[in-house]
Amino acid sequence: MSDPHAITREIDRSHMQVSDEVAIQITSMNKWYGAFHVLRDINMTVNRGERIVICGPSGSGKSTLIRCINRLEEHQSGHIIVDGTELTNDLKNIDKVRSEVGMVFQHFNLFPHLTILENCTLAPIWVRKVPRKEAEETAMHYLSKVKIPEQAHKYPGQLSGGQQQRVAIARSLCMRPRIMLFDEPTSALDPEMIKEVLDTMIELAEEGMTMLCVTHEMGFAQAVANRVIFMDQGQIVEQNEPKEFFNNPQSDRTKLFLSQILGH
Amino acid sequence: MPTKAAFVRKDMLAPQEPPVSERGAIKWARENLFSGPLNTFLTIVGVLAVFLIVKSALPWLLNGVWNANSMAECREIVAARHGEGATGACWAMVRERWHQYLFGFYPQELFWRPTMAFGLMFVALAPVLYFGNRTINMRMTAVAGVLTILALAGVSASFPQTIAGSEAGGLALLAAVIVFAGLTAVAWMAPRRLLILTLLYPAIGFYLLWGGSIWGPVGALAGFAILAVVYNLTKAQLGVVVATGAGVVVAAIWWLVVQSHVTGALHSILPLGTAHVDSDEFGGFLLAFVIGVTAIAASLPMGILLALGRRSDMPLIKALSVGFIEFIRGVPLITMLFTASLLLQYFLPPRSNFDLILRVIILVTFFSAAYIAEVIRGGLAALPRGQYEAADALGLDYWQAQRLIVMPQALKISIPGIVSSFIGLFKDTTLVALVGLHDPLQGVTKVVRAAIEWKGIYWEPYIFVGLIFFACCFSMSRYSMYLERKLKRDHR
Numbered sequence A: 001m002s003d004p005h006a007i008t009r010e011i012d013r014s015h016m017q018v019s020d021e022v023a024i025q026i027t028s029m030n031k032w033y034g035a036f037h038v039l040r041d042i043n044m045t046v047n048r049g050e051r052i053v054i055c056g057p058s059g060s061g062k063s064t065l066i067r068c069i070n071r072l073e074e075h076q077s078g079h080i081i082v083d084g085t086e087l088t089n090d091l092k093n094i095d096k097v098r099s100e101v102g103m104v105f106q107h108f109n110l111f112p113h114l115t116i117l118e119n120c121t122l123a124p125i126w127v128r129k130v131p132r133k134e135a136e137e138t139a140m141h142y143l144s145k146v147k148i149p150e151q152a153h154k155y156p157g158q159l160s161g162g163q164q165q166r167v168a169i170a171r172s173l174c175m176r177p178r179i180m181l182f183d184e185p186t187s188a189l190d191p192e193m194i195k196e197v198l199d200t201m202i203e204l205a206e207e208g209m210t211m212l213c214v215t216h217e218m219g220f221a222q223a224v225a226n227r228v229i230f231m232d233q234g235q236i237v238e239q240n241e242p243k244e245f246f247n248n249p250q251s252d253r254t255k256l257f258l259s260q261i262l263g264h
Numbered sequence B: 001m002p003t004k005a006a007f008v009r010k011d012m013l014a015p016q017e018p019p020v021s022e023r024g025a026i027k028w029a030r031e032n033l034f035s036g037p038l039n040t041f042l043t044i045v046g047v048l049a050v051f052l053i054v055k056s057a058l059p060w061l062l063n064g065v066w067n068a069n070s071m072a073e074c075r076e077i078v079a080a081r082h083g084e085g086a087t088g089a090c091w092a093m094v095r096e097r098w099h100q101y102l103f104g105f106y107p108q109e110l111f112w113r114p115t116m117a118f119g120l121m122f123v124a125l126a127p128v129l130y131f132g133n134r135t136i137n138m139r140m141t142a143v144a145g146v147l148t149i150l151a152l153a154g155v156s157a158s159f160p161q162t163i164a165g166s167e168a169g170g171l172a173l174l175a176a177v178i179v180f181a182g183l184t185a186v187a188w189m190a191p192r193r194l195l196i197l198t199l200l201y202p203a204i205g206f207y208l209l210w211g212g213s214i215w216g217p218v219g220a221l222a223g224f225a226i227l228a229v230v231y232n233l234t235k236a237q238l239g240v241v242v243a244t245g246a247g248v249v250v251a252a253i254w255w256l257v258v259q260s261h262v263t264g265a266l267h268s269i270l271p272l273g274t275a276h277v278d279s280d281e282f283g284g285f286l287l288a289f290v291i292g293v294t295a296i297a298a299s300l301p302m303g304i305l306l307a308l309g310r311r312s313d314m315p316l317i318k319a320l321s322v323g324f325i326e327f328i329r330g331v332p333l334i335t336m337l338f339t340a341s342l343l344l345q346y347f348l349p350p351r352s353n354f355d356l357i358l359r360v361i362i363l364v365t366f367f368s369a370a371y372i373a374e375v376i377r378g379g380l381a382a383l384p385r386g387q388y389e390a391a392d393a394l395g396l397d398y399w400q401a402q403r404l405i406v407m408p409q410a411l412k413i414s415i416p417g418i419v420s421s422f423i424g425l426f427k428d429t430t431l432v433a434l435v436g437l438h439d440p441l442q443g444v445t446k447v448v449r450a451a452i453e454w455k456g457i458y459w460e461p462y463i464f465v466g467l468i469f470f471a472c473c474f475s476m477s478r479y480s481m482y483l484e485r486k487l488k489r490d491h492r
């Protein structure tokens, strides 16, 4: 296997513990875009501390699935329960879930009119009502963690893609979420920047964060994930722990997908 | 073995001047004025046209007379100085009638009130136009102060029978000095505090201009307090959008139906107030500014709401916004002004005795808001979906997302369009002449021409009024360019 972004470093697994507590519970969930059945009978339980990688061909509904978890998309049947709060039309529940769940997008979606620091302090100040001073200290803490504290007063447009994505991660962390969702966080990056973002994500995993990552970085999946979910045509086709998933795929679709993505 | 293609330069060449034909004025003229037969022809025609215009207008401008009491006297003076048949402008009219162009028929002894309102307007604008910039805020406040005080002194010197002669005049000047000195100090110490003045300015300005019972503006402000209270009380149950709607409805009921009773009662208990000036007495640039500035200030938020409404998921709000925008854009402003003067009376509750200026302001605001809404909609459409998603994912509510994320970006994109609309609106205020108000261009000019001594004057008032309009519109345009440059530099 030749993976240009193979994870070579040693992973510290001392804090990566999966607890019995359920973080996300999805049962018989279906979603349609008009007449198009995009998610079909999704059942999935995520325990606290799990690191799950979701992969699958383009258009298989991966983004839609994780966007349902913080209600960026609405599901039409079934249940999604995040940290004990069911996602319904009740705005209060949605707000509660969104404040527990952080999300990182493929295209970063930083706010271009605000500085890096302001990007990171905005939600804590307005949503969590944290005093500005404290919010700034928290922001600087997380910006140091993603190794760009010196860029705090620049604007997003002045940063490289990899730096922007790390800011986006820090921005989410500033809300102190208990669950992090990643939607192809490295797909829009130049190859030399992928590693710095993956490193940040690995560090997060090492601290025991519950993570759902849509990604095709199989090196990351093997090094960090405790479970890999393969989706196709809006369904969960196969899920397994990484070693089994990669070495002993069961379904033909999974085999085909793996052979394409790993370039055998 | 060196091949034929190999080449090594031994000594480097120093840069040389370009040939003469490629330099300076000659090059510029050749490229821009004489680059082909058509361009050469157009250049010659252009130069000729400019020459003819200057030739006929220049003597008229240069022969201008500043000191005379009538048109006839002007003509005599021109004839005496420059010979029979010479033409000359009669600026003496401006010298005698400037106050009508500025204030209309506003009582002369109260000229200090619009002057003060005008000066304070710039102080109120400073923190909005130059947000967070202490130096400019302070400079603008100080300059506005000095100019206002000079203007007050000038006005009272021109009308010695009014305030300057009395002790009150001296006191008023002293009061103005104190007010502006205080404001400058505030601008220096805490520029954001000036925003308080900005928020109160509509009430202050209104009261300075119309006077009367103090309870009127207090009641109008109370409407906003009611809006805020209703919003906060119902937000938890109804959600932000519906709560806003409820607040607006209750406040509107207050303003249109209840307020006049309450303020009337308060006035009978505690009659505080100053001399009332009737709307009929407003005119000239005072009128243009009252209508223009109010409509500009009100149409921006209204345009924002309409643009948001047009993109709303709620069918009713969307339909109302689209209907409003398309209807207003489909109707000429003149029609709306006639509506203001005739029809609006029928729709409003019988006891709300709206005066004509207020009605015109409301319809001009509607008119401008519809255009602004469309300009802002363009800005909103240019925002990537990811911005909304990021705001949602971070847990910002609808208004927070709009205020903190969406509007700053959408408005930035829309600045040129918005300012164009504002400039258009300001010039359109002259159309109020058609419903009998004394706008500076036609209304006042008609009055001036009706006077025996200025009969036959033609170009001078238009040039005078035109120059003032130009100065205002040009400043707005320059400010918009400044803002664009500043935001571009800031955000990249």
Ligand SMILES: Nc1ncnc2c1ncn2[C@@H]1O[C@H](COP(=O)(O)OP(=O)(O)O)[C@@H](O)[C@H]1O
Pocket (backbone or CB within 6 Å): A033, A036, A038, A056, A057, A058, A059, A060, A061, A062, A063, A064, A065
């Ligand atoms: N807003 C939308 N409206 C209609 N169809 C959509 C929308 N978003 C995504 N889809 C469709 O849903 C399917 C799944 O999309 P997505 O979840 O983005 O896939 P993935 O992330 O796995 O590539 C795709 O076929 C896509 O075309």
Ligand SMILES: [Mg+2]
Pocket (backbone or CB within 6 Å): A062, A063, A064, A183, A184
């Ligand atoms: Mg996707």
